């Protein structure tokens with residue numbers, strides 16, 4: 069059985085069938101890209117995986133476990149983290165607190181020891197802080213550590229969101245259009261980071277992306293979707309030159 | 321100039337990190353300790369009252385400022401705390417078990433009231449809590465055998481380990497100690513995992529859930545904690561009033577508490593106290609100023625409400641971050657003198673933020 073697999077999953081909103089009988093597999097350590105025209109159902113795939121929506125049929129499994137019916141706030145315990153297309157940061161909090169929130173799932177003391185700030189809480193906080201500082205170093209966020217998110221430019225927010233996802237120490241990372249709104253320089257940094265995330269941290273990555281230069285630079289395989297269905301899966305140049313894919317983008 | 325310079329992650333956990341902070345808070349502590357001997361009796365009582373409303377304001381801040389849930393029902397939590405404490409004292413139960421019992425019962429009611437918050441928020445939640453507050457006022461008024469109804473019941477004086485604390489000074493220190501304890505506990509809770517989760521729930525439920533935060537659970541937890549602490553404030557208020565009637569806990573009190581947290585600055589415990597001091601002192605201030613005003617104004621009915629409204633409107637327009645926002649600006653001005661940048665606090669662009677999943 070493959071590391072991550074989506075097995076004939078469907079999802080509809082009333083009459084709109086956002087995903088139709090979709091299946092694909094991702095191998096451990098792979099960077100897998102999803103492309104497709106607007107409204108193809110790409111984000112919906114992430115929403116089904118992270119349990120925002122219930123699939124109307126089908127099965128999703130990860131690392132040998134069926135995650136089709138796991139409660140939404142438990143998904144992270146299975147080692148799955150994500151970012152959002154429209155950035156969902158905690159705007160009223162500093163960058164450091166956003167990242168510490170990524171550590172929510174790790175062991176911590178009970179409410180009473182938290183109220184009294186007992187040594188076990190101090191240790192847990194120092195430990196979290198150390199892990200988060202590693203990520204700050206890795207993604208070069210040090211200048212923004214104590215800034216409020218609401219004061220940050222768009223490109224930095226994108227990186228903070230990536231950092232927060234990494235703070236959960238995921239095994240599978242879902243990135244929804246990580247390069248949208250980034251300038252070319254930031255997009256290049258991102259390609260290198262994705263590579264490091266896979267090779268140094270050993271994280272499997274699924275990313276939705278429109279920027280084909282990033283896709284060809286970072287991804288091992290790519291899946292093109294249209295109208296909730298798979299058009300083609302394979303190596304990047306293969307899919308890019310596939311006639312049905314081309315016609316889907318041209319809208320014929 | 322002052323730079324934040326940590327040499328270890330535990331440095332960053334110190335509450336008071338600089339000598340200047342030790343000096344300021346030390347001076348404040350000394351001032352508060354000697355105040356009852358220096359101030360006229362009336363003001364000592366007034367300060368005790370400010371401590372009590374500060375506790376309630378802190379409690380509402382946890383709910384509204386940190387989890388973003390509006391409550392117009394906090395007067396009812398105070399009432400439940402006050403009546404339960406009074407009734408328990410009448411049963412001959414000691415002060416500490418009685419106040420804890422009152423707080424626990426209030427916390428339990430907070431749990432029940434918090435349950436609808438899993439489903440509704442914003443204006444609808446405000447309505448639910450308002451309805452609950454009015455219902456509580458009615459129940460207290462009608463349940464004569466226990467609460468004394470609208471005629472009210474007297475409150476027995478506080479005493480701790482055999483010491484009578486009903487004197488002005490005794491009660492002042494009782495309230496001060498409880499305020500400091502509540503404040504420290506909440507500071508810890510809000511800077512720890514629970515407080516961060518509250519902020520997460522407030523700013524993005526979608527993101528919070530993907531990080532493993534059980535959104536509904538934390539919303540209810542915020543209600544429980546807030547109600548528990550409000551129950552403590554209510555119990556102390558009972559001693560301050562010395563006689564309980566349901567109209568001591570009207571919707572106006574809930575409104576004042578909301579004003580305190582909004583004017584103080586949502587999301588800051590310090591702001592809750594600033595707000596409580598300002599709003600708590602207003603009635604006294606107004607009554608002092610009143611004789612100086614022309615009779616055509618001072619005889620107007622509802623002058624207080626008007627001033628409350630005016631202050632709220634001014635804050636919302638000119639300082640949305642409240643008194644705490646002002647405070648931070650002044651502080652940064654002094655710390656970075658002479659290098660103040662006017663734009664430090666200018667908010668960046670707000671990018672499209674929607675809790676829709678696409």
Ligand SMILES: Nc1ncnc2c1ncn2[C@@H]1O[C@H](COP(=O)(O)OP(=O)(O)OP(=O)(O)O)[C@@H](O)[C@H]1O
Pocket residue numbers: 081084085086104105106107108109110111112113153677678
């Ligand atoms: N919450 C929702 N309620 C109703 N319809 C939805 C919802 N979310 C998505 N849809 C619909 O499902 C379809 C797929 O949407 P989805 O957001 O997955 O597309 P996408 O491939 O991510 O597009 P884009 O490139 O614009 O982000 C669209 O027709 C969209 O209108």
Ligand SMILES: [Mg+2]
Pocket residue numbers: 110111112153678
């Ligand atoms: Mg999308």
